[in-house]
Amino acid sequence: MCPLHTFSSVARSHNFAASAVSRRQQFLIRSLGGVRGSAPSRRMAAGVTNLNSLGLEADAGSILKRITPPLDSGLHKGQAGKIAVIGGCREYTGAPYFAAISALKIGADLSHVFCTKDAAPVIKSYSPELIVHPVLEESYSISLVVAEVKKWMERFDCLVVGQVLEGTHFSWLDCISEIMRHARQSNIPIVVDGDGLFLVTNNLGLIAGYSLAVLTPNVNEYKRLVEKVLGRNADDQDAAEQLLSLSRSVGGATILRKGNADLISDGETVSVVSAFGSPRRCGGQGDILSGSVAVFSSWARQQISEHSERLNFSSSNPMVLGCIAGSALLRKAASLAFAENKRATLTTDIIESLGASLEEICPAK
Amino acid sequence: MCPLHTFSSVARSHNFAASAVSRRQQFLIRSLGGVRGSAPSRRMAAGVTNLNSLGLEADAGSILKRITPPLDSGLHKGQAGKIAVIGGCREYTGAPYFAAISALKIGADLSHVFCTKDAAPVIKSYSPELIVHPVLEESYSISLVVAEVKKWMERFDCLVVGQVLEGTHFSWLDCISEIMRHARQSNIPIVVDGDGLFLVTNNLGLIAGYSLAVLTPNVNEYKRLVEKVLGRNADDQDAAEQLLSLSRSVGGATILRKGNADLISDGETVSVVSAFGSPRRCGGQGDILSGSVAVFSSWARQQISEHSERLNFSSSNPMVLGCIAGSALLRKAASLAFAENKRATLTTDIIESLGASLEEICPAK
Numbered sequence: 203m204c205p206l207h208t209f210s211s212v213a214r215s216h217n218f219a220a221s222a223v224s225r226r227q228q229f230l231i232r233s234l235g236g237v238r239g240s241a242p243s244r245r246m247a248a249g250v251t252n253l254n255s256l257g258l259e260a261d262a263g264s265i266l267k268r269i270t271p272p273l274d275s276g277l278h279k280g281q282a283g284k285i286a287v288i289g290g291c292r293e294y295t296g297a298p299y300f301a302a303i304s305a306l307k308i309g310a311d312l313s314h315v316f317c318t319k320d321a322a323p324v325i326k327s328y329s330p331e332l333i334v335h336p337v338l339e340e341s342y343s344i345s346l347v348v349a350e351v352k353k354w355m356e357r358f359d360c361l362v363v364g365q366v367l368e369g370t371h372f373s374w375l376d377c378i379s380e381i382m383r384h385a386r387q388s389n390i391p392i393v394v395d396g397d398g399l400f401l402v403t404n405n406l407g408l409i410a411g412y413s414l415a416v417l418t419p420n421v422n423e424y425k426r427l428v429e430k431v432l433g434r435n436a437d438d439q440d441a442a443e444q445l446l447s448l449s450r451s452v453g454g455a456t457i458l459r460k461g462n463a464d465l466i467s468d469g470e471t472v473s474v475v476s477a478f479g480s481p482r483r484c485g486g487q488g489d490i491l492s493g494s495v496a497v498f499s500s501w502a503r504q505q506i507s508e509h510s511e512r513l514n515f516s517s518s519n520p521m522v523l524g525c526i527a528g529s530a531l532l533r534k535a536a537s538l539a540f541a542e543n544k545r546a547t548l549t550t551d552i553i554e555s556l557g558a559s560l561e562e563i564c565p566a567k
Numbered sequence: 568m569c570p571l572h573t574f575s576s577v578a579r580s581h582n583f584a585a586s587a588v589s590r591r592q593q594f595l596i597r598s599l600g601g602v603r604g605s606a607p608s609r610r611m612a613a614g615v616t617n618l619n620s621l622g623l624e625a626d627a628g629s630i631l632k633r634i635t636p637p638l639d640s641g642l643h644k645g646q647a648g649k650i651a652v653i654g655g656c657r658e659y660t661g662a663p664y665f666a667a668i669s670a671l672k673i674g675a676d677l678s679h680v681f682c683t684k685d686a687a688p689v690i691k692s693y694s695p696e697l698i699v700h701p702v703l704e705e706s707y708s709i710s711l712v713v714a715e716v717k718k719w720m721e722r723f724d725c726l727v728v729g730q731v732l733e734g735t736h737f738s739w740l741d742c743i744s745e746i747m748r749h750a751r752q753s754n755i756p757i758v759v760d761g762d763g764l765f766l767v768t769n770n771l772g773l774i775a776g777y778s779l780a781v782l783t784p785n786v787n788e789y790k791r792l793v794e795k796v797l798g799r800n801a802d803d804q805d806a807a808e809q810l811l812s813l814s815r816s817v818g819g820a821t822i823l824r825k826g827n828a829d830l831i832s833d834g835e836t837v838s839v840v841s842a843f844g845s846p847r848r849c850g851g852q853g854d855i856l857s858g859s860v861a862v863f864s865s866w867a868r869q870q871i872s873e874h875s876e877r878l879n880f881s882s883s884n885p886m887v888l889g890c891i892a893g894s895a896l897l898r899k900a901a902s903l904a905f906a907e908n909k910r911a912t913l914t915t916d917i918i919e920s921l922g923a924s925l926e927e928i929c930p931a932k
Contacts, residue, residue: 273847273910275827275846278785279785279848279850279852281848282847306849307911309847309910311848311850312850323688326689327689329915330665330693331661331849331850333661333850334658334660335657335658336658557908557910557912560909561909565909566910
């Protein structure tokens with residue numbers, strides 16, 4: 203079994219490099235951030251767990267255990283989570299499916315997809331478990347599309363935006379912007395990935411200052427975001443500090459910088475998830491992550507609202523906790539799937555390992 | 568293995584609380600009905616099986632054994648049951664699939680789905696076992712849709728109505744009402760769920776006085792039904808008495824009130840199925856139930872017509888027996904699926920466990 207290691211560096215002051223201790227932290231975090239398969243990174247995964255003498259050490263296993271709600275026969279349908287994925291178009295149907303089915307496999311009760319008309323029958327055919335709305339229809343006006351989504355919006359615990367929406371002539375991005383604005387008005391968390399990041403990078407107002415937003419950029423998406431927001435190049439040497447600064451610059455939206463080690467910051471803390479997952483880089487793993495972060499952050503939000511006094515997490519931000527949990531679970535599931543399938547490992551194999559991975563960490567009674 | 572416990576309280580008099588014995592019954596039934604995960608409910612599931620000194624004790628395992636017809640190589644296709652599901656639309660394709668495939672997995676020979684034109688290819692793609700009719704077509708008149716369904720109607724042993732039909736501009740509800748009227752004229756049993764309940768709640772005449780109708784409301788659907796029919800709020804304290812009264816008020820249609828414990832009444836008896844199933848509340852389990860109730864009530868009807876003298880059930884109403892059997896089998900299948908899949912349990916996993924669950928109770932020779 204692959205051990206889970208997470209640590210969090212609480213950097214409450216803008217003077218991040220104030221002491222010898224924090225310089226040491228920076229060195230170690232630098233060794234992790236963005237360095238793919240380097241010796242320091244593997245050393246981290248193997249044992250170093252606490253870089254943080256300034257704050258609490260975060261542990262992904264412990265976070266997963268504490269935010270995952272107990273299963274109770276008195277629950278009603280929907281109480282374990284209702285997730286919506288906005289995305290899916292003529293070319294791309296797998297991405298929204300991966301996100302939506304991952305949410306169910308982790309334990310959400312209902313998973314909806316809002317996609318283009320031609321993507322809908324395909325996404326439906328992948329699984330009868332999903333509720334798929336073909337509302338992104340070219341003959342509709344933007345206001346009609348938004349009205350169709352708004353009818354459902356209040357029911358959702360989290361929205362995943364940005365599974366790919368390319369390849370159409372209609373301006374879906376205007377629709378998505380409107381949907382995001384409405385979600386924000388209704389205090390519904392939003393996980394932004396893929397094309398959603400393109401949208402957000404060019405319209406930072408959509409997420410600026412919204413603490414219930416999570417961005418999950420990969421290497422290239424992160425580069426573009428850093429250039430746009432900070433006006434400089436993405437930096438692997440000072441990865442944690444730059445991420446902290448980036449998150450602060452967008453008013454505290456949580457950013458999960460995907461890489462060999464995932465770095466997570468909301469402008470207050472920087473957490474790293476570096477457990478080894480799988481060397482396979484088959485497409486779709488980012489979609490598992492966005493669906494997982496949606497569920498875990500919803501659970502964390504609920505747990506914090508109900509039991510904040512005894513949770514004692516390294517961060518009190520449910521979106522950060524959701525990112526740590528999602529990243530750690532994906533890595534564990536990927537390692538299980540790879541152990542079984544080796545080079546043939548596909549995203550669907552990883553999805554099939556989500557349940558066993560979660561069960562190993564926090565067994566359902 | 569999860570034991571099956573069912574008990575039935577026969578309340579033949581309107582004076583439900585006439586004796587100390589019946590007061591005790593009321594207390595115990597109250598402890599079950601609608602109480603979310605309470606200790607009394609768990610105690611029931613663990614061992615209490617007989618609340619009924621006034622009548623026969625019903626046992627789900629025994630009912631399942633006696634209504635499930637023996638498999639005989641001399642049978643022809645169709646003799647083990649022909650079920651039709653009316654439902655399936657642009658957004659919802661999983662629900663009618665779950666109901667229809669569950670009927671087959673339990674042992675019915677043929678399972679038809681009548682749905683909208685755009686839902687049909689998707690439902691077909693879930694399984695080649697189903698016969699799917701895309702007759703709910705917007706360009707058709709109501710009379711043409713009804714004529715299309717009527718052509719098939721006489722062949723069916725039971726109709727399941729009300730897998731979701733939202734999201735279209737055409738008034739499917741008028742079509743469904745007409746189809747239900749025709750089924751009733753032909754003495755074909757009808758199981759009503761989902762949107763069908765919305766329809767029935769606003770047009771009680773469709774099922775009033777029809778003893779071959781079953782309504783399967785969840786918590787919210789039950790609330791609306793009680794408010795409409797009895798003009799008061801749904802009551803968890805006197806759940807059994809209220810259900811009895813509700814069923815009488817709609818002239819003896821059987822009502823299966825879904826909850827932590829399922830309560831079943833036809834206005835003559837109140838039965839409870841409280842065996843523990845699964846704590847997962849993923850969407851679609853109600854559809855397994857409606858498909859199962861359709862098959863089991865058809866079988867019960869046939870068994871009663873052929874062997875009434877030696878069945879000696881706690882109720883002579885095949886719809887009640889079908890509800891008890893369907894509820895108990897779903898719970899058993901859910902418990903098997905949960906034991907294997909834990910938090911990742913989805914409705915398709917439960918469907919895959921229907922066969923093994925039934926085999927364990929009444930093995931096919």
